[in-house]
Amino acid sequence: MGADYYLRELMGRFFFILGAVVWLQLPAAVVALPSQPAKAWTLADFGGVLSVGLEGHRNFGNGRSLFKGQCASCHQMGALGGGPARDLSKRSLTYAPEELLGHILSMENHPQKKNALLENFSQGDVLDLLAFILSGADAQSPFFFHP
Numbered sequence: 001m002g003a004d005y006y007l008r009e010l011m012g013r014f015f016f017i018l019g020a021v022v023w024l025q026l027p028a029a030v031v032a033l034p035s036q037p038a039k040a041w042t043l044a045d046f047g048g049v050l051s052v053g054l055e056g057h058r059n060f061g062n063g064r065s066l067f068k069g070q071c072a073s074c075h076q077m078g079a080l081g082g083g084p085a086r087d088l089s090k091r092s093l094t095y096a097p098e099e100l101l102g103h104i105l106s107m108e109n110h111p112q113k114k115n116a117l118l119e120n121f122s123q124g125d126v127l128d129l130l131a132f133i134l135s136g137a138d139a140q141s142p143f144f145f146h147p
């Protein structure tokens, strides 16, 4: 047995250990990925969901805080926010849900946001935000009814 043999033996162990390390680290890397990747929502994603999804069970506090975080710098809604864009309280009760979502996703209204306003929202988040606006920021609205 020459040095050649030991070298091959050593290389074999090296790659075995390397393989084991990669294999062990893989699940950690997968878990570390964001559980909810950014999503470019479209109206089509909500076909059929808008009506049933808004019939009670929405979360007022979540809708309110999402509005505060993403919309209140430009829009007013009840006592919240304000800025250069339209006061949404004025029309909030008369929007149809699809119409409201269409306005939010519209590049015409929000070009500087490149459709990114809702990208970190889950579907439930979008519905909570819509319910917050459609209710006229009223926590007592049937949108938030929990039977």
Ligand code: HEC
Binding pocket: 067, 070, 071, 072, 073, 074, 075, 084, 085, 086, 088, 091, 100, 103, 104, 108, 109, 110, 112, 117, 118
């Ligand atoms: C950087 C400023 C800005 C932000 C942030 C913003 N908007 Fe707008 N939005 C506008 C502008 C500008 C318009 C078009 C003109 C106007 O309404 O004053 C508009 C239009 C709208 C309209 C249409 C109003 C109508 O009746 O025609 C709705 C609804 C709306 N935005 C909802 C939202 C919601 C909900 C959010 C948060 C998810 C949001 N916007 C975030 C600036 C903004």
